[in-house]
Amino acid sequence: MRPTGPLGPYRRSPVVLTTAVTVLLAVGIAGCGPAGTSSSPQSSASASASTAAGVVGIRDPWVKAADKGMTAAFGTLVNDGDTDVTLTAVATSVSAMELHEMTMKDGKMVMRQKQGGIVIKAKSTHPLEPGGDHLMLMDLSQPVKAGEELTFTLTFADGRTQQFTAVAKPFTGAQESYAPGHGEPMPGMSATPTTSTSPAS
Known part of the structure; x- marks a missing residue:
């Protein structure tokens, strides 16, 4: 038999609802996992890297x-x-x-x-x-x-x-x-490139 007191059915119901909501939230957060959490920073970083007009x-x-x-x-x-x-x-x-x-x-x-x-x-x-x-x-x-x-x-x-x-x-x-259109080197420029491709730090 269900309790007939004025507080009986109403005190259990909020507890059940609160527990259910907590479980659902926990499942939802777990579902986002590493893939969900990593995609947001990547999007944010991409947006900040593509300054101003965001072309590149x-x-x-x-x-x-x-x-x-x-x-x-x-x-x-x-x-x-x-x-x-x-x-x-x-x-x-x-x-x-x-x-x-x-x-x-x-x-x-x-x-x-x-x-x-x-x-x-x-x-x-x-x-x-x-x-x-x-x-x-x-x-x-x-x-x-x-x-x-x-x-x-x-x-x-x-x-x-x-x-x-x-x-x-x-x-x-x-x-x-x-080479300004004709392959002629300008004065002061070496004719033979070196193989180095990195600036001094």
């Missing part, structure tokens, strides 16, 4: 320190989107800039402007590195000293723009020749 992420950006003439910026472009992205231009306050690539000419590795821009494939990365594709500062208006930060603005084929900063570091490798 930029990992480990740096620029080669230089007193005058030309230098270059490097890093890794990250496209977490579902469609390819094409970088068509780059700008900074200390120099005119071009998108460059390395190519062989007459048995020598030379630099030239990259026609059509730099394509970052969907769900992929594209390295900007000495000896490969890079962002070229053409004629410095002031020295770029080690430890300084430069701000760069990227422009993409769809008109979107994005800024990032890169720290200048000393670097002695990859003194490639420069």
